[in-house]
Amino acid sequence: MKAQSQAAGQGHDLGIDKKVVLVTGGTRGVGAGITQVLAELGAVPVVCGRNPGDDPDVEFVACDVRDADAVDEMIRGIVQTHGRLDGVVNNAGGSPFALAADASPRFTGKIVELNLLAPLNVARAAHAVMRQQESGGAIVNVSSVSGHRPSPGTSAYGAAKAGLDNAMTSLAIEWAPHVRVNSVVCGAVLTEQAHLHLGDDDGVAAVGATIPMGRLAMPADVGNAVAFLLSPLAGYVTGSTLTVHGGGEKPAFLAVATADNQV
Secondary structure, X not given: OOOOOOOOOOOOOOOOOOOEEEEEOOOOHHHHHHHHHHHHOOXXXXXXXXXOOOOOOOXXXXXXXXXXXXXXXXXXXXXXXXXXXXXXXEOOOOOOOOOOOOOOHHHHHHHHHHHHHHHHHHHHHHHHHHOOOOOOEEEEEEEEHHHOOOOOOOHHHHHHHHHXXXXXXXXXXXXXXXXXXXXXXXXXXXXXXXXXXXXXXXXHHHHHHOOOOOOOEOHHXXXXXXXXXXXXXXXXXXXXXXXXXXXXXXXXHHHHOOOOOOO
């Protein structure tokens, strides 16, 4: 396996030192990786979720991001504590495997609520604060390649992510120039939940072999991309999508084609 990515830690200055950043779903998986990168770069991450994470040094707020009133209360609390809110990472989301024919309307609705409506709730509440700050703010939505290609077994999730990416482009126009809004579109990421979709270690390795970079993304890969979009280095970047998928999935026909053109 090729070398793993490193978080952009100490010694790198992206200009986000002491910036207050909310990371939804920031206690595990991709969210925990994002939080770690931001902390190493000197930012002040505040994470929300259902349960606290493993790092007692990271500020945690219990919040169901599907509840708009709870989101408003959380944002008010962050501003009351820190005096401002510089960035938001809409990371909370996900979906268990369920074929569309077997999924109940209630299940489908909850997936769309978590992956589309909830981040819009958070973005709206954050914008209300950021637009009044001289420094404005930046919002990064963590999206998925599932919103840009077929997503069998997670069709509602893919549709919700596609909707979120589209909404991002509209919010970027509506809220410019004070608040920037962008998306990081993730491919397969190696987290503690990867086995639920990819199987055992052999399954993970097999999927990694289909990716041009030769491996799944690490949470730090996503965190580094998010940190850039939150930073002044991306000060003119809004309404954009940064894809973190290691080159994507090789076309299936390459595996069965008889021509001797190996890629």
